[in-house]
Amino acid sequence: MLTIRNVTMNDLRDLVIIEHICFPIEEAATEEAFKQRIQLIPDSFFVAEECGVIIGLVNGPVIEKEFITDDLFEKIKPNPPSGGHQTVLGVAVTPHFQTRGVATALLSHLEKEARLKNRETITLTCKEDLIPFYENLGYQNRGVSKSEHGGVMWYNMNKKLL
Numbered sequence: 001m002l003t004i005r006n007v008t009m010n011d012l013r014d015l016v017i018i019e020h021i022c023f024p025i026e027e028a029a030t031e032e033a034f035k036q037r038i039q040l041i042p043d044s045f046f047v048a049e050e051c052g053v054i055i056g057l058v059n060g061p062v063i064e065k066e067f068i069t070d071d072l073f074e075k076i077k078p079n080p081p082s083g084g085h086q087t088v089l090g091v092a093v094t095p096h097f098q099t100r101g102v103a104t105a106l107l108s109h110l111e112k113e114a115r116l117k118n119r120e121t122i123t124l125t126c127k128e129d130l131i132p133f134y135e136n137l138g139y140q141n142r143g144v145s146k147s148e149h150g151g152v153m154w155y156n157m158n159k160k161l162l
Contacts, residue, residue: 002102004109007038007045007059014054015047022092027150029090033073037061037089040078044086046109048093048102055097058106060087060124062117067142067156068125070149079117085158086114088124107137111161120162125154 012034019028037045041061048056061076062084072089088110093102114122125145126134134157135141142156
């Protein structure tokens with residue numbers, strides 16, 4: 001059975017492994033970035049477990065602006081108690097568990113938590129091939145992002161919550 005819970009520092013090693021399996025090195029969050037996120041935004045960092053084994057993650061800070069900026073991949077601050085825009089800096093699922101609804105479950109859990117805290121939107125960037133996945137979850141394509149993260153083209157996607 002799939003369980004989704006808040007992250008803890010004990011999860012760090014598994015998170016780094018999953019991230020590096022799922023993303024090229026230029027795009028993957030570093031161990032240091034994960035440590036910072038676990039310490040500062042545990043309220044918007046969730047892991048998915050199957051039989052006690054971590055198989056996926058979703059995380060991102062709450063920001064004041066509508067879209068993600070590249071500086072967030074390096075430096076973030078604690079989330080405000082309410083309001084703002086919930087970001088998704090990363091969603092990753094171990095390849096063996098992909099196409100089983102784990103990413104959708106993680107994003108739904110993040111959305112539920114964001115609604116409880118009166119966040120205005122959920123905002124993320126994705127590559128062109130993932131636009132239909134996010135559109136099926138109710139996100140709107142808001143065009144090419146200014147992000148240069150990992151040296152690839154990203155698209156701004158967001159979903160209004162209020």
